[in-house]
Amino acid sequence: MQTETGKLMTGAEILLECLAREGVDCFFGYPGGVTLPFYDALYDSHIRHVLVRHEENACFAAEGYARATGKVGVCCATSGPGATNLVTGLVDAMMDSIPIVAITGQVHSKLIGSDAFQEADTFGITRSATKHNFMVKTVKELPQIVHEAFYIAASGRPGPVLVDIPKDVFQALGHYTPVESIHLPGYKVFTEGHAGQIRRAAQMIWESERPLIYAGGGVVAANASAELTELVNFANFPTVCTLMGLGALSAAHPAYISMPGMHGSYAANMAMTEADLLVALGVRFDDRVTGQLSTFARHAKVIHVDIDPAEIGKNRTPDIPIVGDVKRVLQKLNRNMQEMEAEAKQSKANPRAAWSEKIAGWKAERPYDRPRADQEIKPQHLMDEIDRLSNGQAIVTADVGQHQMWAAQLIRFNEPRLWINSGGLGAMGFGLPAALGAQMARPDKLVFSICGDGGFQMSIPELATIASHALPIKIVVMNNGYLGMVRQWQTLFYKNRLSAVELDHFPDAEKLAAAYGFRGRTIDKAWQLTEALETAIREPGPYLLNVRVSPEENVYPMVPAGGSISDMVFAPAEPVEVV
Amino acid sequence: MPQTISLLLENKPGALLRVTGVLAARGYNIESLTVAKTLDPELSRMTIVVDVEERLKTQVIKQMNKLINVLHAADMDETPSVIREMVLVRVRCSQETRTAVLQEAGIFHARVVDSSVEGFAIEATGDPGKLDEFIDVMRSYGETDVVRSGALSMSLEAKKIRLQPPVATPLAVSTI
Numbered sequence: 001m002q003t004e005t006g007k008l009m010t011g012a013e014i015l016l017e018c019l020a021r022e023g024v025d026c027f028f029g030y031p032g033g034v035t036l037p038f039y040d041a042l043y044d045s046h047i048r049h050v051l052v053r054h055e056e057n058a059c060f061a062a063e064g065y066a067r068a069t070g071k072v073g074v075c076c077a078t079s080g081p082g083a084t085n086l087v088t089g090l091v092d093a094m095m096d097s098i099p100i101v102a103i104t105g106q107v108h109s110k111l112i113g114s115d116a117f118q119e120a121d122t123f124g125i126t127r128s129a130t131k132h133n134f135m136v137k138t139v140k141e142l143p144q145i146v147h148e149a150f151y152i153a154a155s156g157r158p159g160p161v162l163v164d165i166p167k168d169v170f171q172a173l174g175h176y177t178p179v180e181s182i183h184l185p186g187y188k189v190f191t192e193g194h195a196g197q198i199r200r201a202a203q204m205i206w207e208s209e210r211p212l213i214y215a216g217g218g219v220v221a222a223n224a225s226a227e228l229t230e231l232v233n234f235a236n237f238p239t240v241c242t243l244m245g246l247g248a249l250s251a252a253h254p255a256y257i258s259m260p261g262m263h264g265s266y267a268a269n270m271a272m273t274e275a276d277l278l279v280a281l282g283v284r285f286d287d288r289v290t291g292q293l294s295t296f297a298r299h300a301k302v303i304h305v306d307i308d309p310a311e312i313g314k315n316r317t318p319d320i321p322i323v324g325d326v327k328r329v330l331q332k333l334n335r336n337m338q339e340m341e342a343e344a345k346q347s348k349a350n351p352r353a354a355w356s357e358k359i360a361g362w363k364a365e366r367p368y369d370r371p372r373a374d375q376e377i378k379p380q381h382l383m384d385e386i387d388r389l390s391n392g393q394a395i396v397t398a399d400v401g402q403h404q405m406w407a408a409q410l411i412r413f414n415e416p417r418l419w420i421n422s423g424g425l426g427a428m429g430f431g432l433p434a435a436l437g438a439q440m441a442r443p444d445k446l447v448f449s450i451c452g453d454g455g456f457q458m459s460i461p462e463l464a465t466i467a468s469h470a471l472p473i474k475i476v477v478m479n480n481g482y483l484g485m486v487r488q489w490q491t492l493f494y495k496n497r498l499s500a501v502e503l504d505h506f507p508d509a510e511k512l513a514a515a516y517g518f519r520g521r522t523i524d525k526a527w528q529l530t531e532a533l534e535t536a537i538r539e540p541g542p543y544l545l546n547v548r549v550s551p552e553e554n555v556y557p558m559v560p561a562g563g564s565i566s567d568m569v570f571a572p573a574e575p576v577e578v579v
Numbered sequence: 580m581p582q583t584i585s586l587l588l589e590n591k592p593g594a595l596l597r598v599t600g601v602l603a604a605r606g607y608n609i610e611s612l613t614v615a616k617t618l619d620p621e622l623s624r625m626t627i628v629v630d631v632e633e634r635l636k637t638q639v640i641k642q643m644n645k646l647i648n649v650l651h652a653a654d655m656d657e658t659p660s661v662i663r664e665m666v667l668v669r670v671r672c673s674q675e676t677r678t679a680v681l682q683e684a685g686i687f688h689a690r691v692v693d694s695s696v697e698g699f700a701i702e703a704t705g706d707p708g709k710l711d712e713f714i715d716v717m718r719s720y721g722e723t724d725v726v727r728s729g730a731l732s733m734s735l736e737a738k739k740i741r742l743q744p745p746v747a748t749p750l751a752v753s754t755i
Contacts, residue, residue, distance in 0.1 A: 123593060128600055132647040135592070152647060185622075186589055186650040310641035 011139040012041035012170040015103070018146035019047055024074050026050060026065070026440055028058040032078020033118055034105035037170035050440060050469065053461035055082050057433035059089020059160075060459075063098050064437025067420045068395060068445075070223055072153050073437065076103040080118030083125070083164070088427055090129040090160045095424025096244060097221055099158035101149050102130075106166040109137070122164045131159030136166070139174035147179040156189040157308040158221055190307065193324030193332060201279075201303045201320050202336035205237070206344035208277035208301070209351035213237050214260070217244030217423065218282015218306060218326050220416040227330035228281065229253070234337050235345060235352060238359050240268045242283055244423045247413030251392060257359060258368075261289040262559045263405040266366035266568060269559070271359050272297050273566040280304045282326045285315035286424070295564040305329050368409045369556055369571045377526050379403065379478055379549040383410035385529050386448055386476065389537060394418065394446040397435040399455030400426035402484035405555045407450050429458030432475065436462055439471045446474070446537065453479040453503050460512075466542050467516040474536045475544045479506060480551040488554045492569075509546035520544035581610050582636060583655040583662055585732045586625040586643060590616050594648040598625065601642045607631055611664075611729030622650065626732045659735040664707045665728040668714060671698040671721045680720050687713045 009017070015038060019027070026048040031039040042049055052058045055077040062073030073093075077086050083104040093100045107116040123135045132152050134145045142165070149161040205211055219228050225248050232239050236255040241248050249256050260268035272278070278300045283289070290296040293315060304311075304318035305326055312321040322329055371378045383406045390396065392414030398404040398421040413419045420438055422430035435449035451459075456477045466473055487501040513520025518541050523532045529547070536543040557568035588594050595614060602609060607629050614625040631639050636654065643652035655662065668689075672680050680699060684691065689703035698721065703713050707730055717723050 124596070127593065127597060128604060133593075184647060187647050188644070308645070310638065310645050314638055314641075 007175065008173050009176055010037065010041060010170065011142055011165070011172050011174065012038040014139065014142050014174060014176045015146060015165070015170070016041055016045050016047065017176045018143055019074065020045075022072065022147070022150045024072075027074035027076060028052050028061040028065070028437065029076030029103075030055050030058055030078065030082060032080075032082050032105060034079045034107055034167040035076065035082075035170070037167065038076070038103075038105065038165075050436070050465065052433065052436075052465050055085035056088050056429070057436070057459060057462050057465075059086045059093070059100065059102060060427075060430050060433035061437035061440070061462075062100050062102075063089060063093050063096075063430075064397065064420055064434030065441040066093075066098050066100060066437075067434070068417055068438035068441045070221075070417065071441075072099040072101055072150055074101050074103070078105045078118065079107050079122065080120045082118075083122040084120055086162075087126065087129050088425075090126060090162065092422055092425040092427045092430065093160040094129060094131065096422070097158050097217060098160070099153040100160035101146075101153050102126075102160060102162040104162060104164050105170070106135070106164045108168045109166045110168070112166065122162070126162045129160070130162045131157075133162040133164065135164045136169050139169050139172035142169065142174070143176055143179050144183075148182050148184060151182055152184070152187065156187075190309065190323045191325040191328050193305070193322045193329035195332065197320055197322045198329060198332045199336050201322065202333055202340055203344075204277060204301065204303060204320060205279060205337065206340055207348060209348050210274060210276040210299075210355040211237050211279060211352070212271050212275035212277065212300070213239040213249075213279045213281065214242070214272070214283055215239060215245045215248045215281045216242040216283030219245055219248040220282075222282060222307070222326040223416075224282075224327035224330050225249070225416045227327055227334060230334050231279075231330055231337065234334075234341065235349075236356065237279070238271055238356060240264070240271065242286070242289055243408055243421065245282070246408060246419040247416040250414040251412030252414050255356075257363065259408055261286075261565065262291070262561075263409065263555050263557065264289075264565070265363070265368055265409070266557055266570075267359055267362035269557070269565040269568060270362045273299075273564075274358075275300045278302045280306075280318070281330070282306060284311050287315075289565075290315065291559045291563050291565040295566070366557070366570065370410070371553075371571075373526055373550065375525060376550045377524065377529055377547055379406050379480065379553050380410060381526060382476070382478060382529065382547050382549060383407050385533055386450070387411040389533055390446065390448065392418075394448055395420060395435070395438050395442060396448045396450060397421065397431040397438060398450050399428050399431040399452055400485075401428070401452050401455070402480070402488065402553075402555050403450050403452045403478040405485075406478075409555075428452075428455040431455060432459040432466075433462050435473045435475070436466055436469075436471060439473050440469070447472075449473050449475045451475065451477050452484060453477055453481065453506050454483045457503070457506075463512070463516045463542075463544070467518055470541050472540060473542050474533075474539075475542065476533075476536075477509070477544070477546045479546050479548050480553070481506070481548075482551055485555070491552075491554065492558075493560075506546070509544050513542075513544040518542045518544070520546065522546040522548065524548035581628050581630040583660075583730055583732050584627045584629065584640060584643070584652060585655050585660070585734065586627070586652045587617070587650045588623050588625060588646075589648040589650070590621055590623045591648055594623070595625070597646050597648055598627070598643055601639060601646070602627070602629055602631075605631075605635065605639065607639075611727070613729045613731055626655075626730055628730050653734065655732045655734065660732050661735060662706065662730050662732045663704055664710055664730045665702065665704045666710045666714065667692070667700060667702055667726045668717050669698065669700045669724040670717045671723070673721070676720050680717070683716050683720075687716075689713065
């Protein structure tokens, strides 16, 4: 790879060389004044560029790509407004630990600080929105910085990294010098886990009577599903997967309970509450999972495995903290489990069996609500149908809100990286561009973009991108005419004083889709649902299905904010008389 | 009770902002901050005095350690350490009190750096608490002007001494 060393290249060409060497086959962006030299160089490159219709969606699409593949997603924007538009996507990637490299153009070095046209302090603005950010000052340091950016984004706890490049650096001539080592003396990644702690963890698991595996996004990020499944299989240890961890253990696995937390299932939350051991893998004890911390899993000892030392003890002090990569730690843990198996497996077999039976009882006692109506389409009915048709195999993206919760409850995922949603940040408008990125990365997969009518309208411009690349995404708008989750809280906690939550004037889906050159349809009757979804799936191109659902439906069970997760509120048997 | 955090970080633009950002984002006000490069010019040593809630202390230091530019952040209150500060005091005093002021300065091992008919400029170093007393004493003689450097801290644990510049880690990206 020394051949390029001699060749004089522009900064823009060097950047493309770096991207190619990092294995980037496609990225998402929007050009502008200061990135002109880069886009000019791109003209001759084999790397695919997807022209989105708004920079925020470039970042969301890169996230969709990264979440679907585990590879680093790349997005690009110009200086000033281009860069500021990326910010929501960067914070989203930060919250969900998604590896992203964002390239932004900056005004000419000589103009920085002069309030030049389209100048913004991107480096300052994105400091707290990224895992790390760089400003490139000379073309000489460009390759080192770009490769370091990819390394930081993908290693340790993944996250977004931004590289801000002034126009003159794109234009300057230099050499691509292969980067052999990185110089990040302050960057510490702990992957292996402490052998003694891992051994104690294995012992604690075998000795527990009511163990519960609590698996999160870290298992997905570490590609550790196989290792997790191996651990579960030792004794069918009951397992919950968080919103970010759905699919980490196949939903079809007999030991799988469901999602815990604010809108988690009764069985998952009761199991959390009554467990005597939580094996927390790549989770952060998020408030939406734990509810009131002081009463959360109060009988349980905690083994906490996480690659980020700052997560250990942040919300819950563990009995056995293990800092390491979940995959590496699970491999070692499983080896220890196996060594102890012959001796330990029988000693707690009876209480463990009783525990599993108890969980099965909770599951049977209060499964998720699946109301059906003769005429109206219940939102849960819609999710059930998507679940049936996707058969645990389709990629499903979501925004935030009611549709996200119903989808997370009712659609089953048999693999990781199928469920793509804005978990930590809860960004509306995420789902559609994320589906774009995911479909780009996985052309073989059936991709559903489930949106609310609110979130969909935040990302409507991307219909053009989807149409232009003929991406066969099945866009399903769960349309209840409201900002549903906000409406639900106004109903339940603000005396049903519905303030600014009604979304009237939703566009005609058929005409809207036709305007972009593909098919669309609106349905509002329960009997149309199956046929309409099947039609959408059969369509070779994109399809917009606007599903008018019961507007007043609430997501249950629900743990009121700050409450204990064992104090769930369930759907009232009769429709509530709202005062 | 304010705590003293000592950091070793890369001497790079923006590194200071990242560290202080951890505190600012949580609404903590920095009481003092000193920073200068170390023997290895690629690194800086920083001492921050800040009043962080007991409950969040560990978390704040962990978040600082997580920053890519930070090599090490530690709570100086938890290890044997020495904390020193410097103060410059200008005191206006009368002909009658000049000798007394000089005597007091002597008690605090302070040094006169300027003398004029109006009074003295005096430099003192020491434990921050001791300097408070020194300032109080000087103020009792007349109008004063005070500039403090902020605390400097050094760990006295032998193993914390850093003599070698950091070694680069091999790049793990297979495509390169």
